[in-house]
Amino acid sequence: MLEFKDLSVVVAITYLAQAVIGITLFIVFKYFGKLYKQHFLRLWANGWIFFAVSMIAFFFLTSGFADLPANHPLGMLISWTSIAFSYAHIVLLIMGAHELLRGVNIGQKKIISWVAAISILSVLLVFAFSQTPSYSSYRYFTRVGLRYGVTAISFISIGIILLREKRNGIGYILLCVSILLFGLMQSYYFYIVFSFVIGNPKPFPALFGIVDLVLMSGIGMGMLIGLLEDERARLNKANKEMDSFLYSTSHDLRAPIASILGLVNLAKIELQDETSLKYFGMVENRVLKMDMVIGDILQLARSTKADLKFERIDFQKLLQDVITDVKFNRGAKAIELHYTADASHVLQSDYNQLKIILGNLISNAVKYHHVEQDSPYIAVRFSNLHSEIVLEVEDNGTGIAKEHQEKIFNMFYRASTQSEGTGLGLYIVNEAVNKLHGTVVVKSEKNKGTTFTVRLPKVSLQ
Numbered sequence: 001m002l003e004f005k006d007l008s009v010v011v012a013i014t015y016l017a018q019a020v021i022g023i024t025l026f027i028v029f030k031y032f033g034k035l036y037k038q039h040f041l042r043l044w045a046n047g048w049i050f051f052a053v054s055m056i057a058f059f060f061l062t063s064g065f066a067d068l069p070a071n072h073p074l075g076m077l078i079s080w081t082s083i084a085f086s087y088a089h090i091v092l093l094i095m096g097a098h099e100l101l102r103g104v105n106i107g108q109k110k111i112i113s114w115v116a117a118i119s120i121l122s123v124l125l126v127f128a129f130s131q132t133p134s135y136s137s138y139r140y141f142t143r144v145g146l147r148y149g150v151t152a153i154s155f156i157s158i159g160i161i162l163l164r165e166k167r168n169g170i171g172y173i174l175l176c177v178s179i180l181l182f183g184l185m186q187s188y189y190f191y192i193v194f195s196f197v198i199g200n201p202k203p204f205p206a207l208f209g210i211v212d213l214v215l216m217s218g219i220g221m222g223m224l225i226g227l228l229e230d231e232r233a234r235l236n237k238a239n240k241e242m243d244s245f246l247y248s249t250s251h252d253l254r255a256p257i258a259s260i261l262g263l264v265n266l267a268k269i270e271l272q273d274e275t276s277l278k279y280f281g282m283v284e285n286r287v288l289k290m291d292m293v294i295g296d297i298l299q300l301a302r303s304t305k306a307d308l309k310f311e312r313i314d315f316q317k318l319l320q321d322v323i324t325d326v327k328f329n330r331g332a333k334a335i336e337l338h339y340t341a342d343a344s345h346v347l348q349s350d351y352n353q354l355k356i357i358l359g360n361l362i363s364n365a366v367k368y369h370h371v372e373q374d375s376p377y378i379a380v381r382f383s384n385l386h387s388e389i390v391l392e393v394e395d396n397g398t399g400i401a402k403e404h405q406e407k408i409f410n411m412f413y414r415a416s417t418q419s420e421g422t423g424l425g426l427y428i429v430n431e432a433v434n435k436l437h438g439t440v441v442v443k444s445e446k447n448k449g450t451t452f453t454v455r456l457p458k459v460s461l462q
Helices: 008-036 039-061 073-102 108-127 133-164 170-197 210-270 274-305 315-326 351-367 425-435
Strands: 310-314 336-338 346-350 377-384 388-395 439-445 449-457
Touching: 008 039, 008 210, 039 073, 073 108, 073 133, 108 133, 133 170, 170 210, 210 274, 274 351, 274 425, 310 315, 310 351, 315 351, 346 351, 351 377, 351 388, 351 425, 351 449, 425 439, 425 449
Parallel strands: 336 377
Antiparallel strands: 310 346, 377 388, 388 449, 439 449
16 A cells, blocks of 8 residues: 555556546547447537646646645646636536436537636635645645535536436446446545544555556447447437338339239220330330349348248258249240259258349349350259358359449449349349358359359357
């Protein structure tokens, strides 16, 4: 333990270290206050820069200016700075906590009036007992002890109030606990100063100030983690709302499109005029194109919203279900499917996600094929390796130019202006593969064919 009279060097160093952390917290809170446009963060940022200035003032008081007379103008100015900026830090911290809990910004005039009142009060505290050297213990209590006491009450109160809010998140809990413990440490320092004043001095702990540094770091880290947790929660909420919007909107739009297609078909039966039939045929093509886009968006929404359900899947049956869905696509009948059935082609995965992956890859292979060439084909291969399942879909169709291959998994990207697709198919494939924690790569050569390789980690149902 350190005796009171031996603390000057240790105290000076810890005050300077706390000033550095105060500046760091000012930068952190200022940045996030501007980023998230949160006024309470700006208040706390200003509070921590006041804290840093007060610690620098205390550093000077306990080092080079420690031997100045109690009524020396320079010493009194530094004392006023240390006291005024300490109390300003406390007030701004309380105001920021009030804004955080109530969601109402405190006006600029109110902040200025409080700071002015603190400045006047600090002048009175500095002049108290300054003209009587024999009252050094009372002067020390007025300038230092009261600061510890007010800081302790303020931090403990704020910590308790914040904890009572019962908000979730590691960052918020770390922030509250660090504030509360910091207040408790300040109350302990107040007890030591008070004991000195009443003539029963208690020794300061050997780690004086070190615990404060740790707790201040905890306050900054807690706020930073809390902000990141809040941002993640907001993004998750926005994503869910967007998924729901896409799903409901796409689903609702398909009904009027079906009605339009029905009316077009009726008109084509009733009308005999070639020009009218031509225009209705164009309308039908555009409506079908719109239906294709909405169908892809609906498929993406379903894939995103659905929870994974891992089960035992017979790959041959899955492939047959996919072929049933695409066999009526234009040109599908002219393409030969190459697949060697095997009873061992079984995997544990999510059926719907796999069907989305395989269905889009085979549908794309049909869509971009040279059906007029000799022996057009689509080859599907299944490989059961040691730690992964490998699925390959190969075709000898139009292929993909090298400059487009890195972009084909982007949303709405189409490698050709003549493409009839929506630009969503491969994006949906990539999203589904990512959801299964797998990878998908493409190998292609223009006018020679394309091979998509999907690698999925093995999953155990045990």
